[in-house]
Amino acid sequence: MALQIAEPYFRVAEFPDGTPFIFIERREGDELQLFKNGTDFRLPVGSTMEQAQAIADYLNANIDRIAENT
Template identity: 45%
Template sequence: MTKRSEVHWRVSEFESGQPFIVMEQYAGDELDLFKKFIGFDLPDGTSLDEAKQIRDLLSRKLIRVSET
């Protein structure tokens, strides 16, 4: 059976100041995927403002994740 969950995207930073994107469960079915930390590294030199723009795009365009 396929389960689906709405997601929340946030920007975080490594100790070095390099931003990265985190995907977190917001609502919906409990997915095994979210028993772990899910982070996405961005290219070196990505600014915090650029990371926020990416987060905003993801928030508008990727609203659910599915797991089978």
């Protein structure tokens, strides 16, 4: 097993109906399966773009690396 490590970037996007969600991308480091799969985080119904951005900002400030065993 090999340990893969990458720095994530969380960005806000929206569905065609305007519903915001948070998408995770690789900023640098290894290409984890998490990024290859196009992972996103669905927020509670009624969340605003401002709330989504605040969550993404918090995640970007507080999650430094993601590790994955391959």
